[in-house]
Amino acid sequence: MAKLLEVRDLVIRFGLRTGEVTATSGVSFSLDRGERLGLVGESGAGKSVTGFSIINLISKPGYIASGEVNFNGENLARVSPERMRQIRGNRISMIFQDPMMTLNPVLTIGTQMTEVLHRHRPELSREQARDIALDKLRKVHIPSPEKRLEQYPHEFSGGMRQRIIIAIALLTDPELIIADEPTTALDVTIQAEIMDLLMELCEKDGMGLILITHDLAVVSQVTQNIAVMYAGRIVEKGPTSRVIAQPQHPYTRGLIAALPQSSRHGERLNQIPGMMPTLKDMPPGCAFNPRCPHVMEICHRQIPALRPGSNGNMAACHLYPEENAHE
Amino acid sequence: MSESLLSVRNLTRHFDISGGLLDQIRFSGGRFHRQKTLVRAVNNISFDILPGETFSVVGESGCGKSTLGRTIMGLYAPNAGEIHYRGDRIDNLDPRSLLPYRRKMQMVFQDPYASLNPRKTIRQTLEAPLRYHNPKLSNGEVQDRIEEVMLQVGSDPQWISRLPHEFSGGQRQRISIARALIVDPEFIVADEPISALDVSIQAQILNLMMDLQQQRGLAYLFVAHDLSVVEHISDRVGVMYLGTMCELAETAALFENPRHPYTRALMSAIPRLGGGPGGHVRLRGEVPTPINLPSGCVFHGRCPHANDRCRVEIPGLRRLDDGRQVACHGVEEGRI
Numbered sequence: 181m182a183k184l185l186e187v188r189d190l191v192i193r194f195g196l197r198t199g200e201v202t203a204t205s206g207v208s209f210s211l212d213r214g215e216r217l218g219l220v221g222e223s224g225a226g227k228s229v230t231g232f233s234i235i236n237l238i239s240k241p242g243y244i245a246s247g248e249v250n251f252n253g254e255n256l257a258r259v260s261p262e263r264m265r266q267i268r269g270n271r272i273s274m275i276f277q278d279p280m281m282t283l284n285p286v287l288t289i290g291t292q293m294t295e296v297l298h299r300h301r302p303e304l305s306r307e308q309a310r311d312i313a314l315d316k317l318r319k320v321h322i323p324s325p326e327k328r329l330e331q332y333p334h335e336f337s338g339g340m341r342q343r344i345i346i347a348i349a350l351l352t353d354p355e356l357i358i359a360d361e362p363t364t365a366l367d368v369t370i371q372a373e374i375m376d377l378l379m380e381l382c383e384k385d386g387m388g389l390i391l392i393t394h395d396l397a398v399v400s401q402v403t404q405n406i407a408v409m410y411a412g413r414i415v416e417k418g419p420t421s422r423v424i425a426q427p428q429h430p431y432t433r434g435l436i437a438a439l440p441q442s443s444r445h446g447e448r449l450n451q452i453p454g455m456m457p458t459l460k461d462m463p464p465g466c467a468f469n470p471r472c473p474h475v476m477e478i479c480h481r482q483i484p485a486l487r488p489g490s491n492g493n494m495a496a497c498h499l500y501p502e503e504n505a506h507e
Numbered sequence: 508m509s510e511s512l513l514s515v516r517n518l519t520r521h522f523d524i525s526g527g528l529l530d531q532i533r534f535s536g537g538r539f540h541r542q543k544t545l546v547r548a549v550n551n552i553s554f555d556i557l558p559g560e561t562f563s564v565v566g567e568s569g570c571g572k573s574t575l576g577r578t579i580m581g582l583y584a585p586n587a588g589e590i591h592y593r594g595d596r597i598d599n600l601d602p603r604s605l606l607p608y609r610r611k612m613q614m615v616f617q618d619p620y621a622s623l624n625p626r627k628t629i630r631q632t633l634e635a636p637l638r639y640h641n642p643k644l645s646n647g648e649v650q651d652r653i654e655e656v657m658l659q660v661g662s663d664p665q666w667i668s669r670l671p672h673e674f675s676g677g678q679r680q681r682i683s684i685a686r687a688l689i690v691d692p693e694f695i696v697a698d699e700p701i702s703a704l705d706v707s708i709q710a711q712i713l714n715l716m717m718d719l720q721q722q723r724g725l726a727y728l729f730v731a732h733d734l735s736v737v738e739h740i741s742d743r744v745g746v747m748y749l750g751t752m753c754e755l756a757e758t759a760a761l762f763e764n765p766r767h768p769y770t771r772a773l774m775s776a777i778p779r780l781g782g783g784p785g786g787h788v789r790l791r792g793e794v795p796t797p798i799n800l801p802s803g804c805v806f807h808g809r810c811p812h813a814n815d816r817c818r819v820e821i822p823g824l825r826r827l828d829d830g831r832q833v834a835c836h837g838v839e840e841g842r843i
Contacts (some may be wrong), residue, residue, distance in 0.1 A: 337793050367567035368734065372776040372787045394706060397735070397778035424781045429808035438710035440739035442778050445758065448708040448717060449739070455675055456705075 182253040184388045185211040185234070185356060189255075190247035191227055192238060201459040203229045203242065204412040208486075213355065214386040216379070218399035218420065221409035223382070224456055230393045230409070231259075231358045235268045270300040273349035277361040279341035283333040289344055290329035293317075296351050316347040320377060339370035346377065356388040361367075363398065374455055375402050396436060400424045408432050411456055411467035414486060419495030428489030429497050430472045466498065511555035512694055513579070518588035520549040520571075520578045524798075547797050548574040550750040551588070553824070556726055558693065563737040563758075565773075566747035569794060575747070576696045576730045580614050581605060592694075610640045612689035617699035619679035623671040628665040629682055633657075633689050640690045653688060653784040659722075660685045660777050661715060684715065688723075696728045701736065709804035713740060734777045738762050746770045749805040750797050752824060756831030766833045768810045768843060804836065812837045 190207040193200055215234035219227045232238050234249050236256060242394055249256040251272065256264065264354050268274075276282045284292055293313040297304055304312070310329070317325035321345040333341060342362060349357055359378065379402055382389050387454040391403055400420055401407055407417040408429065416429040429435045436442060437450035454471045458464055468478040478498050489495040516615060525531045525544040532540045548571040556562045564572045577583050579590055581597070590598040597608050616622040623632060633653045638644065644652070654664040660681040671679055680700060685697055697716070701709040717740060719725055731737050737744055745755040746767065754767040765771045775787040790809045795801055804822050807813040816836050824832040825839055838843035 222707060339793070367732065368776040368778075369567065369772055369787075369790060373789065374777070375778075376787075395778065396706070397780045400781050401778055421781065435706060436780070438707050439780060440710075440713070440735045443739065445739060446717070448714050451710040451714055452707040453711075455677060455708060 182250070183210045184213045184215070184252065185390075186248070186250040186251075187230075187234065188250070189250040190230065190233060190249065191245040192226070192233055192242060193245040195241040195243070199462075199483055201457060202245075202412060204233075204409075206485075207247070207409075207412075207414055209407050209414065209417060211356070211388045211390065213388060214356065214382060215405065216382055216389040216391065216403040218403035218406045219390060219392045219409060220394065220396060220399050220406055222394055222456055224411075225409040225460070226412040227392045227409050228360055231274075231360050231390060234358060234390070235272050235274060236264050237274075266300075269296060270352045270357065271354055272356045273354040275342075275345055275349050275354070275357060275359040275362045278365050279338060279345050280333065281349065282345055283341060285333050288332055289336075293329070293344075293348055293351060296348060298388075300352050312351060316350045317344070319350065319381070320344070320347045322347070338366055339373065342366060342370075342374055342500075343377070346374070346381075353385070354387065356390070356391045357382075358392070360392045361393070361394070364393070364395075370399070378402065396424070397441070408435070411462065412459065413467065413483075413496060415468065415497070416489075416493055416495045417486070420493060423493055426491050426493070428491065428493045428500070430474055430499070431468050432495075434471075439499075468497075499507035510557070510683065512558045512593060513728075514553075514589075514591040515555070515579060515674045516553050516589045518549055518552045518575070518578060518590065519547075519586045520574055520583055521586050522546040522548055544798060547750050547800050549578060550800070552747075552750075552752050553588075554745055554755060556694070557603060557729060559720070559724045559726055559727055560742040561711040561720065561727040561740055563731060563741035563744045564747055565731060565734060565737050565744060567732065567773075567794065569749075569797065570747040571797070572730045572732075572747050572765075573698050576614070576698050576728055579728065580696050581609075582614075606640070610690045611692050612696070613690065613692040615680075615683050615687050615695060615697045615700045617678055618703050619683050620703070622683055623679055623686075625671050628668050628670055629657075632671075632682065633667070633686055636686060637689045656685045656689045659688065659719065661711075675708075676704050677711060678710050680704060681715065684712075684719070688719065692725070694726045694728070698730045699732070700729075702731070702733060709736070716740070720822070728833040734762075734773070746773065749794060749800065751805050751834065752832075753806065753834050754831065755824065755833075760829060760831055766827070766831065766838050766843070767806075767835050768812055768837070769806050800814075804834075810837075812843050814842075821829075821832070 188208050191205050192203045194203055221227045233244055244257045254470055294309040297309040297312060314325045317328060322328055322343055363374050365465040375394060381387060391399060393399055403420050406420045406423045407414045410431050416432045427436055438452060440449060443449050452471050457467055465480040465482055466484055469475045476498060484496045484498045486494045486496045487500050489500045523543055524546055531541045531543060532539055554802060564575060566572045578585050585598050589596055592608050634649060637649055637652055657664040662681050701712050704712060741758045744758050744761050745752050748769045754770045762774060765774045772788040772790050792809050801808055803819045804817045807817040822834045822836050824834045826832050
């Protein structure tokens with residue numbers, strides 16, 4: 181059976197007035213059914229744009245310049261807008277960061293939920309659609325869902341709104357959910373509940389999950405595999421536990437070491453000097469070379485390909501010998 | 508009380524959101540009467556901050572931690588309670604007599620994009636507080652101080668004629684810190700100073716704050732919701748819930764062995780690197796609004812250990828044997 185999702189050599193460009201910039205290049209990863217993948221990076225690393233590109237939500241002046249997004253063997257980067265609409269919000273759902281921005285404030289929850297069903301499954305009657313909506317609200321543990329269907333978004337707290345967003349994403353029983361920073365706007369206790377819920381749903385229904393976040397700790401608890409992005413490229417990927425325990429790429433190492441949990445109380449944190457380059461002034465060679473403690477001469481000339489590091493994680497770094505570069 | 512830098516006693520701050528006269532009028536029992544709607548953001552909070560220490564206030568959004576910081580700084584007038592700075596009461600001073608204390612107490616805000624005036628150069632931003640508090644300084648001295656403080660926060664002094672938009676978030680936050688430092692304070696209220704920044708930049712700013720504390724003996728009131736950051740940099744931590752301080756302890760004691768049921772739930776929800784999923788204490792229901800505070804203990808509606816006493820009687824902060832303070836009837840009675 182084909183993989184659920186296979187992204188290959190994805191290049192996304194933005195044609196700006198001041199010239200064209202490349203937001204991501206050579207991004208490749210794949211996802212099995214029921215697998216949970218974390219896409220990690222700092223703001224501007226290209227993780228959200230990668231997530232959006234899967235369901236073709238990149239708006240002008242951005243476009244997919246090359247590469248493939250194979251979903252159940254079908255290349256979504258090249259399908260017609262009509263076909264895309266059949267898949268988006270139906271086979272693949274998306275959860276966004278801010279639950280207040282994603283819900284329409286002037287429509288009841290019930291209207292917003294049944295709207296999705298009417299769009300994707302027009303054969304359903306009103307009552308059937310309502311029953312499905314109730315069922316999904318129960319699934320995300322919303323108490324007294326019958327009453328809740330009649331309410332407006334402002335009558336819910338942030339955590340409840342995010343549950344409703346998840347319920348909406350589940351309406352069509354998708355095979356893949358893309359969650360873009362789903363808990364960044366929420367408090368820790370609520371974050372923990374939402375993450376538990378997402379995991380429970382993935383395990384129960386065999387859904388795939390792409391969790392886009394900057395929070396390594398959250399990713400380490402929820403996902404099985406991680407892809408770390410830096411300046412538009414995947415710099416390391418591998419099984420979550422191994423990437424966290426034995427990071428191979430100097431950026432991943434720096435990122436993990438910079439977390440307060442990695443240092444002893446009151447000690448200086450291991451900071452990475454400098455900051456991520458902007459898309460307009462990428463350094464030649466490896467984009468991390470100005471901040472890297474192991475920088476070598478070759479790093480200024482050549483962009484490293486993803487290759488197996490010493491423990492089997494894939495890392496895009498010249499520290500690991502070229503011979504391994506053939507996947 | 509004399510040795511503490513800052514003492515807060517029974518501080519209370521309410522916000523009146525009842526609007527105009529017409530909005531306040533209610534009809535009940537056959538007659539009209541006026542009714543005020545109050546947001547009880549901070550209720551009866553007391554604590555001390557020692558010179559050179561980092562005291563953190565944590566809690567979820569809406570718990571009143573930012574209001575607490577701003578009330579201490581005098582940005583809001585307290586409705587009740589007292590604030591003492593080195594033994595002098597400062598909450599009832601007029602603006603002129605408050606001036607010398609303002610030099611000693613400075614603030615760093617959360618959003619470095621909103622807290623710097625976009626139309627002022629860095630030089631103007633840094634110069635204004637310095638000249639205001641030291642009108643006798645010569646131009647040369649002002650220049651020297653600006654360069655010195657820019658170097659201290661790790662910025663290039665040559666950048667001072669630039670405008671804020673030319674800087675990244677991390678650099679702007681360095682400039683916000685420089686603005687606080689330039690009048691040579693002893694005490695800084697830092698309200699979520701790193702939550703708008705990326706992880707690798709967060710580490711840079713935290714290191715800077717810790718370095719400055721060592722060099723200058725600064726005391727911080729650090730307001731934050733990121734518990735792993737708080738655990739790392741604080742000497743003592745106060746946990747707030749719905750406007751009340753529910754537990755106050757040394758950092759290690761609090762994180763290793765939280766006693767208040769809310770603190771326990773909060774600590775168990777911290778995502779740990781490489782830790783397994785789940786296993787956190789689930790709380791019933793949601794945080795009530797601070798407009799109609801629950802009777803008794805503010806946490807009783809969500810507390811797994813609540814009993815009749817919790818529903819009626821407000822628990823005060825009590826000192827336990829190990830020195831920590833907990834506001835919980837259950838802990839006092841030995842039930843928890």
